[in-house]
Amino acid sequence: MNGPAGDATHYARYARLSGMLDSAFRVPGTRFRFGFDGLMGLIPGLGDFVGAIFGAYGVLVARQMGAPLALQARMLANVGLDAAVGAIPLAGDLFDFAFKPHLRNLALLDRWRADPARTVRRTRLMLVVVPLAIVLMAVVTLVLAILGLIALMRWLA
Secondary structure (H helix, E strand, O other): OOHHHHHHHHHHHHHHHHHHHHHOEEOOOOOOEEOHHHHHOOOOOHHHHHHHHHHHHHHHHHHHOOOOHHHHHHHHHHHHHHHHHHOOOOHHHHHHHHHOHHHHHHHHHHHHHHOHHHHHHHHHHHHHHHHHHHHHHHHHHHHHHHHHHHHHHHHHO
C-alpha cells in the first residue's frame, strides 16, 4: 500500500511491534517494562540479530513515510548500537532490557511527524556529535594507556 493510507497502516503496525518488542511486560511492583527484544537478546547470537531485523523494519517504515536520510541514519544507529552492545555477554543482556531501541525510533518518528525541521536539525547534530565524542573518548583512553605504560616502565626501571 502506498500513499498516506499505506503510511498510516505501516506506522500503526510498527507502533504495535515496538510496544511488543520493548514494553510488553511489566515487572510486578515496579514501573519497569521490557519486551520480547530483551528476552530474545538472551539467546546468544541469534537474539540480537532478530532484534536488528525488526529494527530494520522501523527504518523501512520511516523511509516509506518520507523521513529524511539523517533521521533514518539515527534510527539505524539506535538499532546498530542495540545489536552491538547486546552481543556482549551479560552486560549486553542488561543493556537489551534497558535501551529500548524500537520505542526510541518510534519517538523519533513521532517527533519528526510533529515538527520535521526541528527533528532533522537535532538528528544531524547527533550524527556529528556522537561519533566525535566516541573518537575523543578513544583518543583520551589511548593517551592515558600510553602514559600509564610509560609510568610503569619508568617505575620498573
